[in-house]
Amino acid sequence: MPLAPLPSAGYNSLVPPVSQTIRVTVLFFGRLKELTGQAEHSIEFSDVTTIEQLFARYAARHPELAKYRSSVVASRNQEFAAWDTPLRSGDEVAFLPPVSGG
Amino acid sequence: MATLPHDDIYQLLREPIDMAALASHVRAPEDGAIVTFDGFVRNQSHNRPTLYLDYEAYESMALAKMREIGNQLHEKYSIHRVAMVHRLGRLEISETSVFIAVSAPHRAAAFDACRFAIDTLKRTVPIWKKEYFEDGAVWADGELPPALAATPRAKPAS
Numbered sequence: 001m002p003l004a005p006l007p008s009a010g011y012n013s014l015v016p017p018v019s020q021t022i023r024v025t026v027l028f029f030g031r032l033k034e035l036t037g038q039a040e041h042s043i044e045f046s047d048v049t050t051i052e053q054l055f056a057r058y059a060a061r062h063p064e065l066a067k068y069r070s071s072v073v074a075s076r077n078q079e080f081a082a083w084d085t086p087l088r089s090g091d092e093v094a095f096l097p098p099v100s101g102g
Numbered sequence: 103m104a105t106l107p108h109d110d111i112y113q114l115l116r117e118p119i120d121m122a123a124l125a126s127h128v129r130a131p132e133d134g135a136i137v138t139f140d141g142f143v144r145n146q147s148h149n150r151p152t153l154y155l156d157y158e159a160y161e162s163m164a165l166a167k168m169r170e171i172g173n174q175l176h177e178k179y180s181i182h183r184v185a186m187v188h189r190l191g192r193l194e195i196s197e198t199s200v201f202i203a204v205s206a207p208h209r210a211a212a213f214d215a216c217r218f219a220i221d222t223l224k225r226t227v228p229i230w231k232k233e234y235f236e237d238g239a240v241w242a243d244g245e246l247p248p249a250l251a252a253t254p255r256a257k258p259a260s
Contacts, residue, residue: 029160030230031241073247075228078163080247094160094228098244101157101164101188101229102141102200102220 021046022089026054030097032072036062051076051093052083058095071098108176111185112168114161119187119201128183128205135209137216141200143193147242153234155242157190157199160228164188167227171219179215181206186219188229199231 023044028036036058048054051074059065074081075094087093111127125138143155172184185203193199202219206212224245231242 027160029158029228030232030244071246075160075163078160078166094163096160096228096247097230097241098246099224099226099228100231100242100244101159101227102224 022087024054024087024089024091024093026058027092027094029094032065032068032095032097035064035068049086050083051081051085051087054087054093055083055095068097072096073098108172109183110169110172111187112165112172113187114159114164115187115189116191117189119189119198121198121201121203124185124187124201125203128185128203130182130205132207133182133205134207135212136203136205137209137212138204139200139202139216139220140198141220142198143195145195147233147235150235152195153236154195155193155199156232156234157188157193158230158232159188159190161190164227164229168223171222171226174222175204175215175219178218179204179206179211180208181211181215184215184219186223188223188227190229 021044023042026041026043028039033039043057045057048057055065055069055072055074059069073096074083074085075096076085076087077092111124121138121140125136129136144152146152168186168188172186175181175184182205185201188200189198200220200223202216204212204216204219206215226247230244232239233242
């Protein structure tokens with residue numbers, strides 16, 4: 001027998017859209033990859049709106065990251081991006097140490 | 103490899119770079135000059151003997167940035183074709199890590215474009231090298247990509 005809908009089923013529709021969760025893929029390279037111990041990470045959140053806040057989230061987990069903040073450049077969807085760039089679900093964000101190709 | 107306007111080549115490779123094949127690719131009867139840049143692994147860094155280097159890249163973005171440099175070359179200089187290849191992974195002393203070939207009807211444009219290409223690649227393409235020594239390894243001092251001119255900077259906290 002199918003379960004009757006819960007009385008609270010309509011509750012979520014009352015939650016303002018501002019708390020919607022979004023999912024982004026985060027990439028770390030070079031020494032940042034070594035510091036965080038991961039090259040790629042998928043993260044879901046509802047309280048982060050910019051690249052800066054996303055970096056702060058990781059820096060809280062890996063305090064050594066904060067030391068590199070001034071020398072790190074960020075990208076969003078393979079394009080260099082300012083720290084105040086807003087994030088959208090499905091974005092690919094990367095934190096890039098100073099580049100040294102050639 | 104995606105087909106590109108101008109018949110250029112942009113690649114990241116994990117095997118040795120075939121420089122002769124790339125130079126020959128950009129060579130055409132209407133050209134009069136090819137300038138090439140061959141960047142290879144030096145045996146020391148700040149007077150410390152280097153054992154080998156290990157390169158890594160943000161591959162999708164690196165290729166996009168290399169193509170962007172190519173587009174700039176075609177806009178700025180009277181050139182014909184570009185080949186730009188960077189190698190990844192472990193490289194031994196004297197192995198070529200980056201190779202650029204530019205063909206043009208006249209030499210000045212080829213020289214200028216090749217110089218602009220390697221200088222811009224070193225500043226803007228997300229590739230990193232780790233230097234291995236007898237007593238350890240370090241990430242090479244890198245360059246910060248230029249300020250994000252097109253994107254407004256965050257306002258300082260007031």
